[in-house]
Amino acid sequence: xxxxxxxxxxxxxxxxxxxxxxxxxxxxxxxxxxxxxxxxxxxxxxxxxxxxxxxxxxxxxxxxxxxxxxxxxxxxxxxxxxxxxxxxxxxxxxxxxxxxxxxxxxxxxxxxxxxxxxxxxxxxxxxxxxxxxxxxxxxxxxxxxxxxxxxxxxxxxxxxxxxxxxxxxxxxxxxxxxxxxxxxxxxxxxxxxxxxxxxxxxxxxxxxxxxxxxxxxxxxxxxxxxxxxxxxxxxxxxxxxxxxxxxxxxxxxxxxxxxxxxxxxxxxxxxxxxxxxxxxxxxxxxxxxxxxxxxxxxxxxxxxxxxxxxxxxxxxxxxxxxxxxxxxxxxxxxxxxxxxxxxxxxxxxxxxxxxxxxxxxxxxxxxxxxxxxxxxxxxxxxxxxxxxxxxxxxxxxxxxxxxxxxxxxxxxxxxxxxxxxxxxxxxxxxxxxxxxxx
Numbered sequence: 001x002x003x004x005x006x007x008x009x010x011x012x013x014x015x016x017x018x019x020x021x022x023x024x025x026x027x028x029x030x031x032x033x034x035x036x037x038x039x040x041x042x043x044x045x046x047x048x049x050x051x052x053x054x055x056x057x058x059x060x061x062x063x064x065x066x067x068x069x070x071x072x073x074x075x076x077x078x079x080x081x082x083x084x085x086x087x088x089x090x091x092x093x094x095x096x097x098x099x100x101x102x103x104x105x106x107x108x109x110x111x112x113x114x115x116x117x118x119x120x121x122x123x124x125x126x127x128x129x130x131x132x133x134x135x136x137x138x139x140x141x142x143x144x145x146x147x148x149x150x151x152x153x154x155x156x157x158x159x160x161x162x163x164x165x166x167x168x169x170x171x172x173x174x175x176x177x178x179x180x181x182x183x184x185x186x187x188x189x190x191x192x193x194x195x196x197x198x199x200x201x202x203x204x205x206x207x208x209x210x211x212x213x214x215x216x217x218x219x220x221x222x223x224x225x226x227x228x229x230x231x232x233x234x235x236x237x238x239x240x241x242x243x244x245x246x247x248x249x250x251x252x253x254x255x256x257x258x259x260x261x262x263x264x265x266x267x268x269x270x271x272x273x274x275x276x277x278x279x280x281x282x283x284x285x286x287x288x289x290x291x292x293x294x295x296x297x298x299x300x301x302x303x304x305x306x307x308x309x310x311x312x313x314x315x316x317x318x319x320x321x322x323x324x325x326x327x328x329x330x331x332x333x334x335x336x337x338x339x340x341x342x343x344x345x346x347x348x349x350x351x352x353x354x355x356x357x358x359x360x361x362x363x364x365x366x367x368x369x370x371x372x373x374x375x376x377x378x379x380x381x382x383x384x385x386x387x388x389x390x391x392x393x394x395x396x397x398x399x400x401x402x403x404x405x406x407x408x409x410x411x412x413x414x415x416x417x418x419x420x421x422x423x424x425x426x427x428x429x430x431x432x433x434x435x436x437x438x
Contacts (some may be wrong), residue, residue: 218406
């Protein structure tokens with residue numbers, strides 16, 4: 001710490017040399033740096049050249065009295081502490097000095113040495129504290145400004161990084177969407193090829209895989225299967241007959257119960273063949289197991305492994321019921337196509353024998369609800385949709401993923417979102433709406 005910083009600088013202003021000498025003698029032993037001036041004008045000249053911490057000025061001086069001098073000091077060097085020496089007859093002038101010069105203290109003449117020394121020490125200490133406070137405030141402000149700038153820079157970097165991550169995520173989602181689309185397209189191609197091998201029964205077979213898949217998925221959802229297992233049930237429903245691709249045409253031309261024992265033995269191999277075809281594709285491994293066992297019967301009379309009860313995978317038990325019901329309706333299982341009531345009675349009659357009772361009960365309830373609400377559906381564009389309408393089919397995006405599930409009730413918000421999607425993607429949507437039969 002330098003000498004100027006260790007010892008404050010004082011300026012004494014008085015037109016009486018004796019007063020100045022007395023003040024200098026009093027304060028010099030205390031280590032202060034001291035200047036003296038015999039007039040206010042001379043004092044201002046010193047202040048303009050030197051760094052002064054405190055001024056002691058007499059009140060009565062010619063030309064410029066103490067009040068006027070200290071007022072000028074306040075205006076030009078407000079950081080300088082100001083003390084007024086005054087006599088008892090100078091009350092009016094002292095008040096003016098207090099008001100105009102904003103003096104720290106006034107000291108009456110003749111002064112008490114100890115008192116004035118204490119006053120000056122306290123004044124310079126206060127001035128030092130104020131200066132230090134200003135320095136620390138300025139430092140704090142500068143640091144806050146720097147911190148604010150750093151925060152702004154950090155926020156910008158975070159925003160930039162977030163934007164990069166969002167873009168990367170968008171690319172990943174796009175790639176995933178393309179993969180999903182490709183995957184679903186492959187499944188649909190397989191299902192279409194299977195139905196093309198339907199021989200003379202091809203017209204009845206049309207849509208069989210999709211119907212089985214949709215109804216099996218609904219049953220699986222009602223039974224509370226996890227989403228991944230529901231997905232596998234749907235895939236297995238689409239592809240459950242893929243093992244028939246290698247069968248001779250004559251075996252596909254007749255219903256199953258009209259085949260000879262030898263022909264039935266060949267047909268009974270198709271679930272295992274289907275599993276072998278699918279198991280080489282990683283995404284189909286679990287669905288392939290369901291395909292293998294979709295002709296197992298609850299009482300063990302099915303094929304290919306004669307499993308019984310809960311030893312049969314639950315997804316296969318679901319497929320067995322739904323597949324047989326659709327096969328009965330289209331005439332690929334019995335000698336003639338059955339009416340829905342006849343097919344339903346067949347399921348109920350074989351409840352606990354061919355079929356899992358829980359699955360039959362769930363499927364019967366599903367069919368009853370469908371019949372109650374009616375099987376009529378109306379295709380509508382978004383402009384004709386109204387809140388409260390219920391979907392009779394899943395609404396799928398053209399990229400292959402599901403937008404709304406079958407049975408979803410439309411709201412004004414959902415309809416507005418679909419309209420915005422059409423506008424953004426320039427692609428019209430068709431929704432199939434459930435309509436009550438009259």
